[in-house]
Amino acid sequence: MTSKRFGIITLVMVMMASMIAACSGSSGKEPASGDSKEKVTFTYFNATAGRDINTKETRIGKILExxxxxxxxxxxxxxxxxxxxxxxxASNDYPDVIVPDGTIDKLLDAGAFIPLNDLIDKYGPNIKRVYGPYYNLMKAEDGNIYFLPLSAVVGDYLPAPNLEQGAFWVQRRVLKEAGYPKIKTLDEYLALIRNYAKKHADEGLTGYLALTTQDRFYALTNAPMHLAGYPNDGGTIIDMKTHRATDYGDMEITKRYLKELNQLNVEGLFDKSSFVDNYDQYLAKLTSGKVLGFFDYRWQAGQALNNLQEASKQSGNDDMEYIGLPVVYDQNIKDQYIDPSSFVNNRGIGITVSAKDPVRIIKFFDNLLTDENQVLSNWGIKGETYDVDKKGRFYRTEEQIKQTGQDAFRESFGFKYFEYSWPRYGSGSTLPDGNSVGAGRQPEVARMSYTEGDKKLLKVYGVESFSQMFSAPDERPWYPAWSIPIAQGSPAQLFQQKKGDLQRKYFPRLVLSAPEQFDAIWSEYTTEFNKLDVKAYEELITKEVAKKIENPGKK
Structure with a gap:
């Protein structure tokens, strides 16, 4: 064989090998090297409102890219x-990943998510570390994991120094004028509002506002369980001794709350538009400074509360800001507004059957779950958005706190996009060095965040942080019961749907009716309520609560 002919054959063989390698590398699902850094853009849908963006346009997103x-x-x-x-x-065409919030069951039933078990085993050491203790709560009936929840606590659990959950909120000026009384019961809370509204009758004030939009109706229906001394377990209350679940939709605690709202309405103190306003209108009314009180969750009313906080810092007057109070029905009731450590296993992020490259995606998820990238997602960049003292404690300066609290900065930096809706260390998690993963739960940041008005309020009530005004949460291994998966089309799910429709029909009537009509409408409502299969729902929740108590995952 001549050297020329040998060279030609060799060249052909090299070209064929290159073609084979190229084909295997472009097959889509799994890069041959397994460690490709070639630029790629995946699609992500989040079933909550927000601004659409490419993550590489943010500081955090560019670093991750x-x-x-x-x-x-x-x-x-x-x-x-x-x-x-x-x-x-309907189209069977999905983004690469979806965070579906309350519609997750529909996607699971449609087979929209791929199983993650093998991908995690091969490419997810950090995913295993973070989620491994919770696998028993994550697996579907077929043994597969189809999505990663957003609440896996890592390290020691650290309670929030400031209120993050539900409360009965009241404007600070109302407390100030009354001499900062200690408010515990609903009667005391409503008397506070009535007295202030009466003294300022010519100022166009709204005594009490409620949020009742289709997808947030729970802001109205959840209040009775909190007033009765229960945490947010959804539509049920769980007996601490028997662990039986009871739907409180027809109970006296619900009737009592609606009757109080009815009386406020008669007095002209309840905003009738609560039943027709959309979410933006609700937030706008809270921001206006004209609303004296309301019940809601801090994270849901947060935009309005943050706007008021920013305005008070600029003006030096915090009268229009709200403070959350642990209001209950009676003096002998222990409030339970603050969440215990929990694992929410019916919400999360899944990779869809349309995903172009599940391996690259799962590797991205795994990379997020390093201590370093959890610090990046929550604290940002050392020297810019946080600092570290000589003892290794993370903190933020007053200027950093102001900067990281501004929506425009949070968007451009990426906090708004990476703090929550991804595989993450759940709220209350800590790093190996003892620092809080979430900046808001770091005591040093909380203390630095307080204004002079905040400090005055805390001193008056004899506490060091706003969450200390509330009782510590009792241990509930099942918490939250609302995260128990309920199959679409099951008797329990049909009950939930019909109950929601029924309450949306009757609760506005009950609140806005003439007082003498209230009992008759309540009787009509409960008659219809008891035609529903409430027993199927209560038995399912009771059964699943027992499972969680027996095998709760990480404690």
């Missing part, structure tokens, strides 16, 4: 979540 080569095209919900998810299902 430099690490992994991955950029995300984020799309957020516009309109109704059920309609949007239904469109995906």
């Amino acid at each position: 430099d690490q992994t080569g991955v950029n995300w095209k984020l799309e957020h919900l516009v309109g109704d979540s059920n309609t949007k998810i239904g469109t995906f299902i």
